[in-house]
Amino acid sequence: MEERKDGVLPERRDMKLSIISFTENGKQLSESIVKLLERELEVRLYTKCEAGRKEELYSDILFVKTSVEDWAKERMQEQNALLFIGACGIAVRAVAPHLTDKLHDAPVLVMDEKGKYVIPILSGHMGGANDLANHIAEKTGAEPVITTATDLNKKFAVDLFAKRNSLYIANKDGIVKVSSKILAGKEITICIETGHEITCEETGVQIVPYPPAGFVDVVVTSKHAVFDTSILLKPREYVIGIGCKRGKNVNEIDKFISKTIKKKGICLMQIFALSSISQKQNEQGIIEWCRTEGIPFFTYTAEELQEVTGTFTKSVFVKNQVGVDNVCERAAVKACGEDGKLILPKVAENGMTIAVAKREWKVCFDEE
Numbered sequence: 029m030e031e032r033k034d035g036v037l038p039e040r041r042d043m044k045l046s047i048i049s050f051t052e053n054g055k056q057l058s059e060s061i062v063k064l065l066e067r068e069l070e071v072r073l074y075t076k077c078e079a080g081r082k083e084e085l086y087s088d089i090l091f092v093k094t095s096v097e098d099w100a101k102e103r104m105q106e107q108n109a110l111l112f113i114g115a116c117g118i119a120v121r122a123v124a125p126h127l128t129d130k131l132h133d134a135p136v137l138v139m140d141e142k143g144k145y146v147i148p149i150l151s152g153h154m155g156g157a158n159d160l161a162n163h164i165a166e167k168t169g170a171e172p173v174i175t176t177a178t179d180l181n182k183k184f185a186v187d188l189f190a191k192r193n194s195l196y197i198a199n200k201d202g203i204v205k206v207s208s209k210i211l212a213g214k215e216i217t218i219c220i221e222t223g224h225e226i227t228c229e230e231t232g233v234q235i236v237p238y239p240p241a242g243f244v245d246v247v248v249t250s251k252h253a254v255f256d257t258s259i260l261l262k263p264r265e266y267v268i269g270i271g272c273k274r275g276k277n278v279n280e281i282d283k284f285i286s287k288t289i290k291k292k293g294i295c296l297m298q299i300f301a302l303s304s305i306s307q308k309q310n311e312q313g314i315i316e317w318c319r320t321e322g323i324p325f326f327t328y329t330a331e332e333l334q335e336v337t338g339t340f341t342k343s344v345f346v347k348n349q350v351g352v353d354n355v356c357e358r359a360a361v362k363a364c365g366e367d368g369k370l371i372l373p374k375v376a377e378n379g380m381t382i383a384v385a386k387r388e389w390k391v392c393f394d395e396e
Contacts, residue, residue, distance in 0.1 A: 043069055043109055043156065043160070044069065044071075044072070044106070044107070044108045044109065045065065045071045045072070045108065045111060045160075046071075046072050046108045046109070046110050046111070047062070047071065047072070047073050047110075047113065048074040048075065048096070048099065048110070048111070048112055048114075049076070049077060049114065049141070050075070050076045050077060050113070050114045050118070051114070052077055053141040053142070054075075054077065054141040055073075055075050055077050055089065057139070057141060057142075057143050058073050058075070059073065059088075059089070060143075060168070061111075061167075062088075064167040064168060065164070065167065072090070072108075073088060073089040073090065074090050074092050074099065075089050075090070075091055075092065076091075076092050076096065096121075096122040097121070097125060099122070100123050101125070103134070104123065104126050104134040106319060107134060107319050108134060109134060109135040109136070109137070109157070110123070110134060110136045110137070111136075111137045111138070111139060111146075111164075112137070112138045112139070113138075113140070113141055114138070114140075114141065115138075116138045116147065116149065119136060119138045119149060123136050127150075129200065130151065130154060130200065130203075131187075131200050132154075133151045133154075133155060134150070134155055135148065135150060135151040135152075135155030135156050135157035135160060136148070136149050136151065136155075136157060137149065137157055137161055137164070139170065143169070143170050144170060144171065145172075145173050146161045146164050146165050146170045146172055146173070147161065147173040147175075148160070148161040148174065148176075152174070153187045153188040153191060154187055154188075156191075158172075158176060158179060161173075161174065177207070178210065178211065183210045183211060183232065184210055184216070184230050184232055185207070186206045186210075187203050189391075189393070193261075193391045193392060194263065194264045194389070195248060195261040195262060195263055195264065196261070196262050196263075196264060196298070197261060198259075198260040198261070198262055198297075199258075199259060199260055202259035203259065205245075205258045205259075206245050206246060206258050206259055209245065213232075215232050215233070215234055216232065216233055216245040216246065217233075217234050217235075217236050217244040217245050217246070218234070218235055218244065218245065218246040218247075218248065219235070219236050219237070219238050219239070219240040219244045219247045219255075219257075220235065220238060220247075220248040220249075220391055221238050221249040221250060224248070224263075224389055224390050224391060228393045229393065230393045233393070239253075239255075240256070240257070242256060243256040244256070244257050246258065246259045246260075246261060247259070248261045248262075248263075248391055249261075249262070250263050250389075262297070263298070263389040264297070264298055264299060264300040264389075265386055265387055265389050266289075266298050266299050266300060266384055266385070266386055266387070267299070267300050267302075267303055267360045267361075267363045267384070267385045267386075268285060268289070268299060268301075268303070268360060268382060268383070269302075269303050269356035269358065269359035269360030269361070269363070269382065269383040269384070270302055270308075270314065270356055270359070270382055271304060271346075271355035271380070271381040272308070272311065272313070272314070272379060272380040272381070273379035273380070274311070276313045276379060277313045278312075278313045278316040278317050278320070280313065280380065281313045281314060281317045282317055284377055284378070284382060285317070285382065288372070288375055288384075296323075299321075300323075300363070301323060301324045301325070301326050301363050302317075302318055302323055302324070302326070303326040303327065303328070303359040303360060303362065303363035304325070304326075304327055304328075304355060304356070305327060305328060305329070305330060305350055305352065305359060306327045306329050307350055308327060309325075309327040326362075326363045328359060328362055328363075330350055331351075331352075333352045333358040333359060334351075334352045334358070336358045336362045338357075338370060339370075340353070340354040340358055341354055341357060341373055341374045342354055354374065356374050356381045356383040357370055357383040357385075360385035361385045363385070364385050364386070364388075365387060365388075366388070367387075368385045368387050369385060371384055371385060372384035
């Protein structure tokens with residue numbers, strides 16, 4: 029796990045790309061793609077081409093002995109982006125049994141073996157498949173085939189807006205209602221909690237005062253209230269700082285986190301990130317938990333954590349072990365960026381420690 033900037037969620041944060049090919053030409057194309065992307069993404073190559081089984085030359089390409097459907101299931105469970113170099117039909121049949129919903133499905137793309145076209149077929153916005161397709165196209169010279177209506181018509185996309193602002197969609201069924209209204213050329217209304225709004229110059233979007241006096245298309249708020257709206261967007265405003273003994277398994281970590289945040293009235297959808305010291309960047313229990321929940325994992329050096337200002341629970345033992353007097357509290361505040369506040373000091377249980385901090389959030393309508 030790479031060390032991360034505090035308070036920032038990169039567009040392709042922690043994305044892993046799994047590429048599968050089916051022919052010799054496809055296999056060669058996958059090798060060229062990995063060379064173009066390896067500095068930006070973790071890319072793994074797989075093949076069903078028989079040459080991949082026979083030739084030891086392709087040590088970096090794993091021959092897939094299972095069915096393509098089983099291969100896809102494993103990669104999707106790992107929250108990987110999938111790129112099929114082959115026919116769209118192969119990809120569709122492989123991923124179809126493993127789909128959940130548009131907010132949680134892994135991004136899936138298809139590319140022909142000559143590298144002429146790259147097509148995002150699943151999770152274009154929330155999973156980042158459209159952005160990834162455009163990026164691959166830019167690197168390889170392929171033509172991106174984007175079919176998402178809001179992209180094609182250069183219209184405001186509420187699900188992409190939510191993703192870029194680290195907001196979770198409380199009622200995904202409303203996405204279609206809002207998008208249909210936008211694509212029909214109608215203006216939509218957005219109401220943003222006071223103190224968190226940024227001037228909007230988005231065409232077709234009208235910002236109305238908070239709290240709303242009547243129906244609005246989209247409400248963005250952290251408050252627990254009932255609104256007359258098509259879509260309710262809530263901020264991911266909490267960061268969990270964690271420390272643990274080596275080898276803690278994912279079940280232990282999950283039970284501890286779930287119990288701790290429940291006592292604070294926080295749900296998993298409100299979690300912006302998990303954070304810790306850099307010595308924990310390869311802690312498998314933490315990595316597996318974050319991968320399962322779709323939550324990014326930030327790590328920082330002892331020096332970076334020691335520089336965090338605030339009042340923290342100090343431990344001489346911890347400082348002697350890792351070089352900083354507290355891991356979980358400092359990591360939680362650090363990952364919040366500016367103005368992060370510790371709302372739950374260190375809680376310890378069975379060789380694990382957790383702290384929770386709250387980050388300041390604002391929404392932005394710019395793409396950057």
